[in-house]
Amino acid sequence: MTALSMSSPRSIAWPAILKEAAITAFVALLLTIPLVGLRTVDRPTGLGLETRWAEVAAAVGLVFLGRLGLCLIRDGQPTVVLVLAAVATAAGFFIKMPTEALRVILIAGGAIIAIRAVIAIRTGRSKLSQAERDQRMDRIAAKVQHASRWLGPIAVVVALAFPLTPLADRQLLDIGILLLTYIMLGWGLNIVVGLAGLLDLGYVAFYAVGAYSYALLAHYFGLSFWLCLPLAGLLAAGSGVLLGFPVLRLRGDYFAIVTLGFGEIIRIILVNWYQFTGGPNGISGIPRPSFFGLADFVRSPPEGTLAFHEMFGLEFSPLHRIVFLYYLILALSLVVNLFTLRIRKLPLGRAWEALREDDIACASLGINRTNMKLAAFAIAAMFGGFAGSFFATRQGFISPESFTFIESAIILAIVVLGGMGSQIGVVVATLLVIGLPEAFRELADYRMLAFGMGMVLIMLWRPRGLLAHRDPTILLYGRNGKGTGGAAAGTAAAGGQGIAGGRAK
Amino acid sequence: MEYFLQQLINGISLGAIYGLIAIGYTMVYGIIGMINFAHGEIYMIGAFVALITFLALGALGITWVPLALVVMLAASMLFTAVYGWTVERIAYRPLRNSPKLAPLISAIGISIFLQNYVQILQGARSKPLQPILPGNLTLMDGAVSVSYVRLATIIITVALMYGFTQLITRTSLGRAQRACEQDKKMAALLGVDVDRIISLTFVMGAALAAVAGMMVLLIYGVIDFYIGFLAGVKAFTAAVLGGIGSLPGAMLGGVVIGLIEAFWSGYMGSEWKDVATFTILVLVLIFRPTGLLGRPEIEKV
Numbered sequence: 001m002t003a004l005s006m007s008s009p010r011s012i013a014w015p016a017i018l019k020e021a022a023i024t025a026f027v028a029l030l031l032t033i034p035l036v037g038l039r040t041v042d043r044p045t046g047l048g049l050e051t052r053w054a055e056v057a058a059a060v061g062l063v064f065l066g067r068l069g070l071c072l073i074r075d076g077q078p079t080v081v082l083v084l085a086a087v088a089t090a091a092g093f094f095i096k097m098p099t100e101a102l103r104v105i106l107i108a109g110g111a112i113i114a115i116r117a118v119i120a121i122r123t124g125r126s127k128l129s130q131a132e133r134d135q136r137m138d139r140i141a142a143k144v145q146h147a148s149r150w151l152g153p154i155a156v157v158v159a160l161a162f163p164l165t166p167l168a169d170r171q172l173l174d175i176g177i178l179l180l181t182y183i184m185l186g187w188g189l190n191i192v193v194g195l196a197g198l199l200d201l202g203y204v205a206f207y208a209v210g211a212y213s214y215a216l217l218a219h220y221f222g223l224s225f226w227l228c229l230p231l232a233g234l235l236a237a238g239s240g241v242l243l244g245f246p247v248l249r250l251r252g253d254y255f256a257i258v259t260l261g262f263g264e265i266i267r268i269i270l271v272n273w274y275q276f277t278g279g280p281n282g283i284s285g286i287p288r289p290s291f292f293g294l295a296d297f298v299r300s301p302p303e304g305t306l307a308f309h310e311m312f313g314l315e316f317s318p319l320h321r322i323v324f325l326y327y328l329i330l331a332l333s334l335v336v337n338l339f340t341l342r343i344r345k346l347p348l349g350r351a352w353e354a355l356r357e358d359d360i361a362c363a364s365l366g367i368n369r370t371n372m373k374l375a376a377f378a379i380a381a382m383f384g385g386f387a388g389s390f391f392a393t394r395q396g397f398i399s400p401e402s403f404t405f406i407e408s409a410i411i412l413a414i415v416v417l418g419g420m421g422s423q424i425g426v427v428v429a430t431l432l433v434i435g436l437p438e439a440f441r442e443l444a445d446y447r448m449l450a451f452g453m454g455m456v457l458i459m460l461w462r463p464r465g466l467l468a469h470r471d472p473t474i475l476l477y478g479r480n481g482k483g484t485g486g487a488a489a490g491t492a493a494a495g496g497q498g499i500a501g502g503r504a505k
Numbered sequence: 506m507e508y509f510l511q512q513l514i515n516g517i518s519l520g521a522i523y524g525l526i527a528i529g530y531t532m533v534y535g536i537i538g539m540i541n542f543a544h545g546e547i548y549m550i551g552a553f554v555a556l557i558t559f560l561a562l563g564a565l566g567i568t569w570v571p572l573a574l575v576v577m578l579a580a581s582m583l584f585t586a587v588y589g590w591t592v593e594r595i596a597y598r599p600l601r602n603s604p605k606l607a608p609l610i611s612a613i614g615i616s617i618f619l620q621n622y623v624q625i626l627q628g629a630r631s632k633p634l635q636p637i638l639p640g641n642l643t644l645m646d647g648a649v650s651v652s653y654v655r656l657a658t659i660i661i662t663v664a665l666m667y668g669f670t671q672l673i674t675r676t677s678l679g680r681a682q683r684a685c686e687q688d689k690k691m692a693a694l695l696g697v698d699v700d701r702i703i704s705l706t707f708v709m710g711a712a713l714a715a716v717a718g719m720m721v722l723l724i725y726g727v728i729d730f731y732i733g734f735l736a737g738v739k740a741f742t743a744a745v746l747g748g749i750g751s752l753p754g755a756m757l758g759g760v761v762i763g764l765i766e767a768f769w770s771g772y773m774g775s776e777w778k779d780v781a782t783f784t785i786l787v788l789v790l791i792f793r794p795t796g797l798l799g800r801p802e803i804e805k806v
Contacts, residue, residue: 030587034554034580035626038561047632049560101625199606246791252605253540254790257745260738261783272776405734409613416610449621455614456596463603 017071025064032056054098062106069113073120082117085110101446134464141419141467148424155427159330163323173322175438177329177394181387182434184333186414186426188383191340193412194421195349196376197356198248199256202263203411205243206236206381208403210388212270215283215398225289225393229386236385237378244377248370263408270400282399288321289328289393297321325394332390336383337423352376356421410434417458419465428466432458507648512771513764518655518724520763521662525717526740527747527755528669529589529710535686535750536706537601542612543592544714545737546619550588551715552728553623555581556632570637578661581719582712588619589711590704597707598700616733624730631729638723658720665716666756669709673752682706686750735779742786748799757797 037056041048065088069081089110097103144151162168162176185207192200213232217223223231247258270277277283290296291308299316301307308324309316343349351372354362363369392398414433418425432454437447458466526548533541558580562573596615600608638657641650673679684692685702693699721736722728739762747758762782769778789797 027587027591030584031591034557034584035550035623038557040553040557040560040627040632042628042630047556047560047634049557049564193606199609247787250790250794253534253749254745254794256540257741258787258790261742261786264738265780265783268777268779405738406617409617413610413613416606420606445621445625449618449625452614452616452618452621456611456618459603459607459611459614460596460599463600463607 012072012075012077017068017075020071021064021067024067025060028060028063029056032059052098055102058098058102059105062102062109066109066113070116073113073117078117078120082114082121085114085117089114104446133461137462137466138468141422144424144467145422152424156334160327163326168323170319170322173319173326175435177322177326178438179430179434180326180329180333181391181394182411182414182430183427184329184336184387185384185411186418186430187333187336187340187423188380188387189411189415190421190423190426191352191380191383192376193415195340195344195352195356196373197352198373198376199252200259200377200380200408201256201405201412202259202261202266202408203380203384204403204405204408205259205263205266206240206384207388207391207407208266208270208400209236209239209381210385211392211398211403212277212283212388213385214389214392215286216277218287219283219285224293225287225389226293229389232389233382233385236388237382240378240381241374244374248373248377260405260408263403263405267400267403270403278399280400282397282401284397286392286396286398288396289325291324297324325390329390329394332386339379339383340423348372348375353421413455416465417455419468422465422467425465425467432466507645508771510645510649512767514649514651514655515771516764516767517760518658518763519767520743520760521658522717522720522724522759523736523740523743523762524756524759525662525665525713525720526736527743527759528752529714530741531744531747531749531752531755532682532706532710534744536682536689536703537597537608539597539605539608540612540741541597541707541710542609542737543596543615543619544710545733545735545740546616546623547585547589547592547711547733548714548718548736548740549728549730549733550619550623551581551585551711551718552722552732553627553632553718553730554584554715555719555722556634556728559634559637573637574657577719578716581715585715585718586708586712589707589714592619593704593707598703616737620730620733627730629730631727633727634722636723636726652724654720654723658724661716661720665713669713670752672709678702678705739779739782742782746786746789746796748796751796751798751800754796754798761797 033056036059037052039050039052041050069085072078072081089107092103092107092110097106159176159180163173168176185203189200189203192198192203210232213235214225214228217228217231218225243259243262247255250258271280273279274281288297291311295301295306295308295311297308297318297320299307301310307316308314308320314320340349344353351362351367354365354367355369355372359369362372391402395402410433414426414429417433418427418429433451436454437451440447440450462468526544529544529547530541533539533544555577558577559573562568562576567573567576592615596611597608600611636654638652638654641652642656643650673682681692681697681702682705684695684697685699689699692702717736718728721732740759743758743762744755745758746761747754747756765782765785766778769775769781773781793799
């Protein structure tokens with residue numbers, strides 16, 4: 001019904017709309033002329049230029065039409081736009097565009113505009129306000145958070161059972177290991193960023209410390225993985241304390257830049273101290289883990305030792321090692337998760353959440369801010385170290401290339417996109433951030449392009465993270481004091497002060 | 506002594522470049538309180554636009570160097586400023602009232618996007634360029650030589666800084682900008698179009714970064730799509746070192762970082778210069794937590 005009333009003729013200010021679309025197209029023209037229209041190419045005589053005006057024209061045309069469509073939706077013509085956008089999307093599959101990227105832009109852009117038009121038709125408005133979108137998503141987030149009580153165990157059971165199903169081939173297991181590694185790192189960083197509220201831009205440094213600790217200890221002293229795992233954690237925690245001690249009294253962004261600098265320092269040391277770390281070539285031949293030091297995953301073990309398949313009377317299969325690694329990282333990440341879930345109920349965890357909400361109030365209540373932050377930093381660093389030494393033993397080869405800033409950024413993105421402090425959010429965000437690009441490997445070059453754009457779009461759509469739902473961990477009158485089911489925020493408000501952190505913001 | 510002077514000049518010209526980029530960081534931070542992580546990428550785009558403009562001019566047969574330089578400067582400032590404006594409009598403005606981390610993540614996304622955008626369009630290989638401004642100015646009987654490019658860098662930077670300071674302190678635009686920096690709500694109530702001022706801040710920052718990009722292209726003669734990251738981090742370090750939010754601080758921080766790098770590579774070898782830079786940053790922050798020229802922050806309850 002609303003659709004009819006919406007499309008009832010309302011005068012459309014064509015000149016204004018055309019002007020707006022033309023301005024947008026002009027900006028697009030300025031953006032594309034130098035970098036898209038003129039390409040530098042290597043010629044035998046030096047650098048040369050190539051022109052690609054067709055791509056510029058196509059891009060500018062698409063931008064013009066897109067803006068026109070959005071303006072028309074705003075001015076109450078969603079039905080027309082919907083039809084046109086759908087036609088454009090369909091046309092994208094058939095007509096020839098100068099490059100494949102432009103075709104993707106046409107299809108995706110057409111689809112997005114069509115969706116906007118549908119929303120406009122259904123709600124009678126051109127777009128939802130931020131607050132409304134937030135409310136809707138908050139409700140979903142609260143439901144997911146609530147459901148995580150039974151969803152979590154199910155997910156764990158599925159993850160446990162996955163390698164035993166016939167689905168699990170080498171490739172899927174590898175992706176599973178990769179995802180779990182990032183989930184573990186995300187949960188580890190969540191302690192610093194999500195619980196204690198410190199912005200750490202150099203988390204990958206501790207990952208690197210862990211990885212190199214194991215690789216070097218194994219290389220120089222021949223220590224086994226099971227001995228090195230706790231050592232790597234200790235060393236990483238030690239480096240966390242070392243860094244944290246001087247810088248933790250810095251505030252906000254100063255802290256962020258120092259952690260970033262620390263990450264870079266570690267990487268530069270790894271590159272430059274080549275006598276010890278192997279420099280940019282890295283370390284290869286890192287020993288694989290054994291089955292808890294009892295048996296190796298080899299076809300024919302050396303005299304006097306036992307191989308894994310002999311121990312359990314199985315046929316030898318190279319998959320055994322992969323499956324074992326999969327369970328290992330699953331166990332490690334579950335340890336991190338369990339730790340976080342439990343510590344939030346302890347004084348230390350509550351102090352972290354309180355620090356995140358209000359630094360000064362905490363100090364006035366007699367909480368030692370530096371020690372609390374240091375603890376968060378060291379514990380997160382330790383988990384990073386565990387993940388690092390797992391990474392080293394899985395790859396068998398590490399180099400400083402694996403520990404660049406972009407890695408820190410990806411882990412931070414996982415935490416923030418998932419919704420700070422939300423454990424299940426980290427899982428969802430990892431599936432999106434790591435899983436999706438992994439699924440679209442054939443896009444090759446465009447993968448990272450889409451990755452960057454995706455990060456921006458998710459933030460625009462949901463600035464507080466996908467599953468942001470700040471439930472105080474502890475409430476004065478208990479969670480079931482008043483009603484259940486998604487009313488947690490309401491309970492917090494009704495119950496007055498949540499002890500840790502007060503109102504869900 | 507000659508060697509010392511040589512390093513001093515190298516350091517100042519390098520510092521001028523960091524300072525130009527750092528101004529973009531510090532202005533944006535001062536006005537909306539976010540770390541604009543994509544700023545290093547904007548600088549990289551400035552360098553690429555300058556390169557492309559030079560090649561285009563060569564193809565058109567314009568080879569008179571002064572004219573070519575002026576056109577390069579103008580083109581790279583213009584086009585890069587459009588990039589800066591667009592990034593703000595698309596990725597930051599919708600997040601104006603969001604939690605603090607949202608624009609940061611968005612900026613990291615934009616940074617990854619722009620890096621790959623340039624890589625796909627212009628190729629991943631580094632782009633060498635023959636020297637446009639060859640020649641040296643020799644001082645002290647040839648013991649110290651200053652290439653014309655470095656000299657031009659220092660002169661252009663000083664000129665730009667003078668003009669920029671005038672813009673900020675004397676014009677109504679600068680006044681509005683400073684007003685927004687202090688109190689956006691109050692400025693809006695008094696009739697300042699805050700959104701427009703913020704956009705202009707990004708445009709100015711991007712234009713200055715473009716100049717830095719062009720200078721790097723001229724001095725080192727080689728660029729690639731990845732130069733933005735390290736330069737961006739160092740320039741941000743410079744901004745923090747000088748006291749974030751303070752314009753003279755950004756320039757000072759840039760020169761300090763440039764000097765540290767030049768002297769460290771001159772006397773200790775270039776391998777560890779980045780470690781030296783970051784270490785000094787940490788030391789400065791420990792003893793002066795708000796940077797060299799920063800105002801102490803007041804904690805409000």
